Amino acid sequence: xxxxQRPDAxxxxxxxxxxxxxxxxASFPVEPAVxxxxxxxxxAGLPGTKKGCDRGQCGACTVLVNGRRTLSCLALALxxxxxxxxxxxxxxxxxxxxxxxxxxxxxxxxxxxxCTSGQIMSAVALIGEGRVRTDDEIREAMSxxxxxxxxxxxxxxxxxxARDAG
Amino acid sequence: MRAFDFVVADSAAAARxxxxxxPGARFYAGGTTLVDLMKSDVERPPRVVDIxxxxxxxxxxxxxxxxxxxxxxxxxxxxxxLIETNFxxxxxxxxxxxxGQIRNAATVGGNLLQxxxxxxxxxxxxxxxxREPGSGCDALDGFNRGHAxxxxxxxxxxxxxxxxxxxxxxVDAQVxxxxxxxxxxxxxxxFYRLPGDRPQRETSLEDGELITAVELRVDPLYARSxxxxxxxxxxxxxxxxxxxxxxxxxxGTIAGARLALGGVGTIPWRSQAAEQVLxxxxxxxxxxxxxxxxxxDGAQPREHNAFKIELARRAIxxxxxxxxxxAA
Numbered sequence: 001x002x003x004x005q006r007p008d009a010x011x012x013x014x015x016x017x018x019x020x021x022x023x024x025x026a027s028f029p030v031e032p033a034v035x036x037x038x039x040x041x042x043x044a045g046l047p048g049t050k051k052g053c054d055r056g057q058c059g060a061c062t063v064l065v066n067g068r069r070t071l072s073c074l075a076l077a078l079x080x081x082x083x084x085x086x087x088x089x090x091x092x093x094x095x096x097x098x099x100x101x102x103x104x105x106x107x108x109x110x111x112x113x114x115c116t117s118g119q120i121m122s123a124v125a126l127i128g129e130g131r132v133r134t135d136d137e138i139r140e141a142m143s144x145x146x147x148x149x150x151x152x153x154x155x156x157x158x159x160x161x162a163r164d165a166g
Numbered sequence: 167m168r169a170f171d172f173v174v175a176d177s178a179a180a181a182r183x184x185x186x187x188x189p190g191a192r193f194y195a196g197g198t199t200l201v202d203l204m205k206s207d208v209e210r211p212p213r214v215v216d217i218x219x220x221x222x223x224x225x226x227x228x229x230x231x232x233x234x235x236x237x238x239x240x241x242x243x244x245x246x247x248l249i250e251t252n253f254x255x256x257x258x259x260x261x262x263x264x265x266g267q268i269r270n271a272a273t274v275g276g277n278l279l280q281x282x283x284x285x286x287x288x289x290x291x292x293x294x295x296x297r298e299p300g301s302g303c304d305a306l307d308g309f310n311r312g313h314a315x316x317x318x319x320x321x322x323x324x325x326x327x328x329x330x331x332x333x334x335x336x337v338d339a340q341v342x343x344x345x346x347x348x349x350x351x352x353x354x355x356x357f358y359r360l361p362g363d364r365p366q367r368e369t370s371l372e373d374g375e376l377i378t379a380v381e382l383r384v385d386p387l388y389a390r391s392x393x394x395x396x397x398x399x400x401x402x403x404x405x406x407x408x409x410x411x412x413x414x415x416x417x418g419t420i421a422g423a424r425l426a427l428g429g430v431g432t433i434p435w436r437s438q439a440a441e442q443v444l445x446x447x448x449x450x451x452x453x454x455x456x457x458x459x460x461x462x463d464g465a466q467p468r469e470h471n472a473f474k475i476e477l478a479r480r481a482i483x484x485x486x487x488x489x490x491x492x493a494a
Contacts, residue, residue, distance in 0.1 A: 012171045032172035032214065035201065056202055059267060068241075068270045074201045075271065078172050079194060079216050126266060143401035144265020 019083050021046075022090030030077050037061045037072035040087055048088040048117045052146075059145035062118040063087050069125035071144075088117035091124065100124050100162045107158035111149035119145045123159045127166060135160060167204045171213040178344055178376055181217045186346075186374035188213040193376065195237055196271040198264075199280050207290050208281075208297060222275075222378055225249065234380045236275030236342075240330070241266070243274055252384050255391035255410045259333035262395045265402050275377040277330050278341070278357070279369065283404055284313065284324035295321045296365040311470035312406070317432040318466055322365030325429060326358065327404050329395060332428035334380065335436050336410035337388040342379040345372060351381065358433035365432075387414045387422045394485040396429070396477060405429035407478045409485035413449065420444045420453070425461060425486075430478050437461035440482070449490040451483060458482035 014029040021044060028043050037054070040046045040063070049072060052060030056074040063072045064086035091098035100123050103109070110116040119142070126132055126141045138156050147155065171188075175181030185191040191213035192200055203209035222235040225246045232248050243249055244260035264272065286292040286304045293302035305313055305323050313323040331354065339354040357369055371377070382388070391412035397403040407429040414422035423444040427435040440461035447453040458479035465475045 012169050015172065032170050033167040055205065056198060056268060059265065062267055065270075069267045070271045071198070071267045074198045074268070076172065076194065076197055076201060076214070076216075078174075079197060079218055081174075122267065140401050141266055144267045 015078055017078055017081055019080055019085060021085050022087060028077075032076065032078055034077045035073055036063070036075040036077045036080055036085070039077040040072060040085075046087050046089050050114055050117055052115065052118075057146075058115070058118075059122060060115050060118040062121040062145065064121060064125055067125070067128065069122050086121075088121055091120070098124065099165055100127065100159070103158040103162035103165070104155075107154045107161060108151075109154040109158040110147075110151050115145060115147045115149075119147065119155055123155075123162065127159065127163045132159070132163065167201075168207070168210055170204075170211055172216065173213065174216045175220065178217070178220055178222070178378060181215050181220070182344065182346070182374045182376050184213065184215045185376075191215060193217050193276075195273040195276040196239070198268050198272045199276060203281060203288070206288055208288060217376070218273075223273075227384070230384050232382045232384060233342075234274050234382070236377045236379055237273045239270055240264070240272045240274065240277060241269040244269065251389065253333070253337050253382055253388050253391060255333040255336055255388075255393040255412065256330065256382075258393035259329040259395075259408075259410065262393065262405075262408075263329040274330065274380055277328055278334075278354075278377060278380075279371075280328045281368075282324035283327045285309070287324055296324060296361070296368075299364070299366045306468065309470060310468040312404070313468060313471050314432045315430050315465040315467050315471055315474050316427070316435050316462075317360050319361045319363065319365070319432075321363050322361035322432065323468060324361070324365070324432060326431055326433050326435075328434075329393070329405065329408060329428060331358075331434040332408055332426050333391070333393050333410040334382075335426040335434040336412055336424040337382055337391060338424070340381040341377060342381060343371065343375050344378045345375040349378070354380075354434070355436055361432050387412050387424065390414065390489055391424070392485055392489040394481055394488065396481050407474055407481045409478070409481045411482070411485045411489050413444070413486070413489050415449060415490065418448060420447055420449055423457075425457065425482065427461065427478060427482075430462075430465070430474050439463065444486075449486070451487070454483040454486040455479070457486070 017030040018027045050060035052058035054073045061073040132138045192211040194214045194216045222237040224235045250257045287294045292304040314325045395408040410426045412424040423441040425440045440457040443457040
């Protein structure tokens, strides 16, 4: 049903992509058909961003682009020259986890963990957006992140706690 | 994905030239529809022209007109005070669409050009007149629960999928288009084409033309507008039926009305007949129901989507009640 994209699919001409990745400047030769997701996972050595559906439906690939949450599977890497990309690997400060990461652990907000980095990236951004007050608003704002294990109640609790702690 | 050339455009004029040079080339703004369809092999552009950095993303008021740049992100437009205040149906429609992540990437211009969610269009093993003109339509006798009941043809029953365009239709939006002969502005209601026998031609855009803005006139009618979306899940789902409406009440009588439907038409579906039923009458359920009957007049269901007709009627009544209640 779906056409699996080969991470190293030969686009026509590789171009040099320079952008800020988790706070440091990074540069890669990139063919046009490489998505931001595949660049991160296959070339930048950052597999924390997960490839779930690869079609913009599950949210596992959520990263921050210039501070805003977005889906890395639906973005061509070359369209992000000069942008600041933050992945789950870029959240912690040394050994000090980000408040949202700590909240997910404290509230047992995952089971298998596959969707968790996407959930956390989405949660970090939406707390920053400052629009979620009620649990229903959290659920609505997180509807782009699916969890097949069904950890939703604890995910909502973790996000509410991290919001209130912030 | 097939191989393609990727070029960054530094001006709208350059972008149009780059697209015109290569048949099948596509503009790239947010990428959310295009990349998805390229992975499905439905879109096969030999060249992709990145327009995302062009300075076309402002939402600003000039006199009576609010101009939304074509590259404004859906989330930015949804939360823009100019939009929330003057065109609430537009803000509501945007926030009912997709997810927070997708709204941060998707642009207004790109959203207007979103392709249908028809399974038979999106999967290349099926016959689809929109994707492969003349090949036939497997939706006609297939699983067509999500398909259109208004504006259909023997060649295509694919539903127009978006939310934004439905609300924009109800507030009389104009589309600003830049082309070889300069700029032209047309009503959104004239932008989309019925499928007829050429469903591959979805809009009145010509090759190399670029949407640069959407313009909305500030009017009390549009400030009292509402968007109701009915779907299989509470969030992150396309509409089975949606209703965008606007009312102006004057001394207990409906003095102005706009009504547009999503999820049921092959294009964003404005019902001027329903508007005429409303105007001059009292805002009550009997009148709303009469308008709803009128709006669905001529609807043609297929095997699995007849439920949409009554669902749409009831959604129209509820949306009108909501917008009238807000006016009290």
